Amino acid sequence: MDFWGTEQFSFFESILFSVLGRTVDVIDTQFLSGGDINTAAQVFASEGIFFIKWNQFEQPDNQNMFETEALGLELLRQAKAFQVPQVIGYGQHGDKSYLILEYIEPGKPTKSYWETLGQSLATLHSHTQAKFGLHFNNFIGSLPQTNTLTANGYDFFFEQRLLPQAGLALYKGLLPKNVYDALFRLYNRLPDLLPDERPALLHGDLWSGNILVNETSKPALIDPAVYYGFRESELAFTRLFAGFDEYFYDAYDEAFPLQQGFNERVAIYNLYPLLVHVNLFGSGYVSGVERVLKQF
Numbered sequence: 012m013d014f015w016g017t018e019q020f021s022f023f024e025s026i027l028f029s030v031l032g033r034t035v036d037v038i039d040t041q042f043l044s045g046g047d048i049n050t051a052a053q054v055f056a057s058e059g060i061f062f063i064k065w066n067q068f069e070q071p072d073n074q075n076m077f078e079t080e081a082l083g084l085e086l087l088r089q090a091k092a093f094q095v096p097q098v099i100g101y102g103q104h105g106d107k108s109y110l111i112l113e114y115i116e117p118g119k120p121t122k123s124y125w126e127t128l129g130q131s132l133a134t135l136h137s138h139t140q141a142k143f144g145l146h147f148n149n150f151i152g153s154l155p156q157t158n159t160l161t162a163n164g165y166d167f168f169f170e171q172r173l174l175p176q177a178g179l180a181l182y183k184g185l186l187p188k189n190v191y192d193a194l195f196r197l198y199n200r201l202p203d204l205l206p207d208e209r210p211a212l213l214h215g216d217l218w219s220g221n222i223l224v225n226e227t228s229k230p231a232l233i234d235p236a237v238y239y240g241f242r243e244s245e246l247a248f249t250r251l252f253a254g255f256d257e258y259f260y261d262a263y264d265e266a267f268p269l270q271q272g273f274n275e276r277v278a279i280y281n282l283y284p285l286l287v288h289v290n291l292f293g294s295g296y297v298s299g300v301e302r303v304l305k306q307f
Contacts, residue, residue, distance in 0.1 A: 023054050023063060026109050030100030031058065048153045053114055061099060065109040077101040077110035079149035082213075083237035084112070090212055092135035094231035111183070115233075116226040128222070128230045129262030136242040136267060138212035143167035145238040152291050154179075154276060158238045164210065165201040168283075169194075176286035185294045188285075195277075195305040204279055204307065206270045210239035217245050219238060219254040243273055247280035278303045 020037045027035040036057040043051045043062070051064035066076075081098045088095040090093070090176045099111040109166035144167055145158035157175060177194050210270035215236030223231040246263065263269075282303055288296040 013089055020108070022065075022104065023056070024219075025050075025064070026100075026102065026104050026111065027054075027056060027061070029056070029102060029104070030111055030136070033058075056103070060114040062096065062112040063109060064112075065107045067106050067108075068116040076150050077108050077267060078233065079147060080110060082147060083149055083235040084233075085214070086237050087135070087214065087232055087235055090135050090138050092131045092138075093285065094225055094229060096233060097233070100299050114134065115223055115231050118224050118226040118228045119193045120224050121228045124224065124230065125258035126262040128255075129259040129264075130266050131230060132259075133263050133280035136245070137212070139209045139237050140212075141210075143210045143239055149215075149236055149238070150190075151236040151287050154287060154290055155307075156215075156238070164207065164241055166206065167246070169198045169201065170214075170223060170272040172240075172283045173198075173286065176290060180286060180289045183290065184259075185289050186297060190301055190304065194282075195307055197282075197304060201279075201305065205241065205276060206243070207272075208241060208243075211242035211245075213242065213245045214241050215245075217248055218252060229296055241280065242267075243269065243276060244280040246273070246284065246285050250277050251284055276287075279307060 019040065023040065024035055027037075029032065037054060038057065039055040041055075045055055049064040053061065054061045054063050073191075078101055081101050084095050086099055087093065088097070094115065096115055097113040099113065101110045102108070111206045123263040129307045142160040142162055143164050144160040144161070148155065148157050148159075150156055154176070157171050159167075159171055161171065173194055177186060177191050196261045214232055215238055216234060217232075221232065221234045223233060225231045246260070246269070249259075282300060285296050285299045285303070289300065
């Protein structure tokens with residue numbers, strides 16, 4: 012049977028009925044990129060247009076991935092800094108987990124797009140709480156991300172971000188033991204290297220692929236790995252693979268000024284996404300981790 016045939020239409024209609032509580036006729040579907048771990052589609056139905064993604068998770072630890080994504084999206088929506096797709100529903104249907112979201116109509120960026128993105132991110136980061144972390148754990152890509160509430164940002168960054176990823180990479184044979192040990196020496200220096208700031212609400216996985224341009228030419232956020240952490244770590248990640256205009260950084264800094272020396276700290280924050288990439292994509296990223304540790 013064709014992938015987009017009767018079986019898939021039945022799947023979409025069944026999960027829409029489960030979420031909305033009424034019969035929904037699927038008219039058409041269009042395959043979309045769902046990232047590395049999910050399948051996604053734009054679904055045209057009698058009740059409107061939906062964005063639906065789903066997967067067959069073989070590991071029990073990943074079965075609540077869409078639930079935590081939905082919670083993260085709602086947290087970002089409450090901050091009212093960006094357009095964030097409304098969560099229609101999520102659940103399990105047979106052997107598939109699914110997430111149904113509002114479909115955001117795409118647009119084209121205008122001259123002011125990057126300034127708006129910077130200002131909006133500054134607004135998001137102005138939301139704070141007493142401790143670093145979050146009241147639930149979630150995922151970064153397909154990897155579990157622990158968010159145990161922690162009073163000290165340096166402890167949180169090391170114990171909840173660097174150490175779990177480094178430990179996993181060591182266990183998988185991807186990270187040399189001497190590199191793992193060097194992280195502990197860096198930990199002792201963190202208070203001297205990083206500014207002591209209040210926890211900021213972060214998207215958590217802010218790269219160009221997780222930002223949409225909506226039909227009003229404004230930025231919209233998707234696929235969060237949300238938590239409260241050092242705001243500079245979010246900005247540092249945007250520099251890891253480039254793609255962000257300098258107008259973005261200027262607008263952010265004007266709205267929420269960074270402490271002096273941010274550019275020198277970028278590499279430290281990016282140890283986390285580099286270690287994530289080691290675990291997701293292999294040892295080719297280890298050299299980047301080694302360079303940072305040798306530097307600091």
